[in-house]
Amino acid sequence: MLRRLGISKGDVVAVALPNCPEYPIVFFGALALGAKVTTINISYTAEEIARQLADSGAHVLVGEPFLTPTLDAALNLYRKPTHFVTNGPSFTHTAINLWQVFEDPSIPFVDPVILTGEEPAVLPYSSGTTGPPKGVLTSHNGFSSHVPTTMHPYFTLEEGEDQDVYMCILPFFHIYGMGPIMTCGLHVGAKLLVSAKFDPKAFVRDISEHKVTVLHLVPTLLNFLLNSPAATPKALRRLRNVLCGAAPVPETAVAALKDRIGPSLLFQIGFGMTEVAVASKVPVNDERMGTIGQLLPNVTAKVVDTDTGALLPPLANGEICIKTPSMMAGYHNNPSATAETIDEEGWLHTGDVGHYDLDGFFKIVDRTKELIKVKGLQVSPSELENTILQHPDVADVGVVGVPHDRMGEAPRAYIVPKKSIKEQDIHRFLEPRLAPHKRLAGGVVFVSELPKSATGKLLRRELKKLT
Structure with a gap:
């Protein structure tokens, strides 16, 4: 199907599907052609999808039928000729029905193209928790x-x-x-x-x-x-x-x-x-x-x-740097962000x-960007979260730093309770467990849920918007 649509080595296939049996068929079929696959978060808005289509330079968009209104709107914003394929009957007459393609015996399986392995393969976009989403370009060998x-x-x-x-x-x-x-x-x-x-x-x-x-x-x-x-x-x-x-x-x-x-x-x-x-x-x-x-x-x-870049010995806390064959080649169309992440020595x-x-x-x-500075002392939000989660009436918690007149910053906890509890209960629980500068001088806020990504990562940036 992709070859009949004119997709060839180096082209970009965008996939906006929930988990389904067809996902790996499209994914690996595109890779076999030497195309790049950019995977789209299906909870994105039309504007967010359009930005990813534009940044990746997508030639084909494969989407789920129930997402058609959003995907149509994204394609209208993208404004470039793009084949639209839906995983089943679509709400539009212009989309190609993937099921019909699978059922058509006249359409042959693709013959994989010969690759060196250094060609780009996948182009997922980072979660954006530390900035705007960026395309993470990974080669066939890397993936x-x-x-x-x-x-x-x-x-x-x-x-x-x-x-x-x-x-x-x-x-x-x-x-x-x-x-x-x-x-x-x-x-x-x-x-x-x-x-x-x-x-x-x-x-x-x-x-x-x-x-x-x-x-x-x-x-x-x-x-x-x-x-x-x-x-x-x-x-x-x-x-x-x-x-x-x-x-x-x-x-x-x-x-x-x-x-x-x-x-x-x-x-x-x-x-x-x-x-x-x-x-x-x-x-x-x-x-x-x-x-x-x-x-x-x-x-x-x-x-x-984290300040000098000097190499640290075992048991000393600092920034973890990695080299691995599966490492990205860089951020797509973003050399400045790549240079900020991968240093001159390849770390x-x-x-x-x-x-x-x-x-x-x-x-x-x-x-590194989430440490809370309390009177110049570094406080780890995750350390506080792990301690608070030991309270039997706490279901979930997220901690961020908030401005404080005397301390510069102070920790504040957003807590999802299992049952009705009071802020004083939390403070009493933490008093014997944490040093004074780690306690919740920024207060406690009880919420029904915490903002998290699709993979369960706490979105501290969204929590800070509540402060």
């Missing part, structure tokens, strides 16, 4: 290099099982869903249980009924699992491997899930970002909770002083503050 090292461990399948079952609840447009789940799942021959969106009524039921063995989560989904009455040991009995990332994972939550399922559960925390794919993971035989594990093969890292500056221990296990304590 494929992390697949073998991020596969789940090889388990001995139980009697009657012939393959592992992955639940695909995290969006394929994001690097977490695109790489470790969709691509690695297909690579190892797993069965992929695809969910178009999170359904709280179906989530645990699907895990149980479809005998899911490998479950990729973000902390918000882990929290839901722990608080769902349906998530009984019987319902989760087939789970052998749970992997969690995209945001800090409380150790108490890991312990609670292991208590529910059993000690044989392998719980792994990993670290990655759109710009480097997956860089580290907790190894199979050494589950050190509270860390992001050890570096994957062929990945190197260093920790540098990618993650913006994450952390350290490594003598065994090579890394731990992230915060983001």
Whole structure:
């Protein structure tokens, strides 16, 4: 289909689909042609989609029928000749129906083009939590290099099982869903249980009924699992491997899930970002909770002083910098942003503050731009969040710094309570647990939910708008 539309090596195919069986067909079909794939967050507005189409230079847009009004509006704003393909019958007469293409026996499978591997392959856009979304340009070699090292461990399948079952609840447009789940799942021959969106009524039921063995989560989904009455040991009995990332994972939550399922559960925390794919993971035989594990093969890292850039020794906190074969080539059409992220020696500056221990296990304590300066002292929002989450009546929390006359900045907590609690209860709870400069001098605000990205990452920038 893409070849008949004139798509060839170097062209850009934009995909605006929820998780669905057709997603990998379009995705890998485009890569086989040597085209670049830019994946679009389907929650974007028409203006946001149009900006990504324009920045990437898209030639084809593949979208879901229910998104047609938004995608039509985006194409009108884009104002460049673009083929529009919908995953089923469309609301417009001009769109091509992907189902009809699949059912047409006269349309042959594509013959893959010969590539060196250095050609651009995927062009996802960063979340924008530290600025406007930027196209992350990754080569074929870069995208494929992390697949073998991020596969789940090889388990001995139980009697009657012939393959592992992955639940695909995290969006394929994001690097977490695109790489470790969709691509690695297909690579190892797993069965992929695809969910178009999170359904709280179906989530645990699907895990149980479809005998899911490998479950990729973000902390918000882990929290839901722990608080769902349906998530009984019987319902989760087939789970052998749970992997969690995209945001800090409380150790108490890991312990609670292991208590529910059993000690044989392998719980792994990993670290990655759109710009480097997956860089580290907790190894199979050494589950050190509270860390992001050890570096994957062929990945190197260093920790540098956030002010001077000087190399730091083990256990000293600084910015984590990474080199990896899966690293992006740069930000598309944005050399200045690329230069700010990748230095002259080829190190990618993650913006994450952390350290490594003598065994090579890394731990992230915060983001360089999210540290709160209280009377000149650095306070880690994630440290406060992990402490507050230990309160039995707190379901979720986000901490940001707010202006303060005496302190410069003061921490403020936005708390999602499990039941009615008072601000004084939180202050009393923290008093014996935190140093004075870390306490919530900025106050406590109770909210019904926290602003988060599609992958569960807390959007502190949105929280700050509430201050």
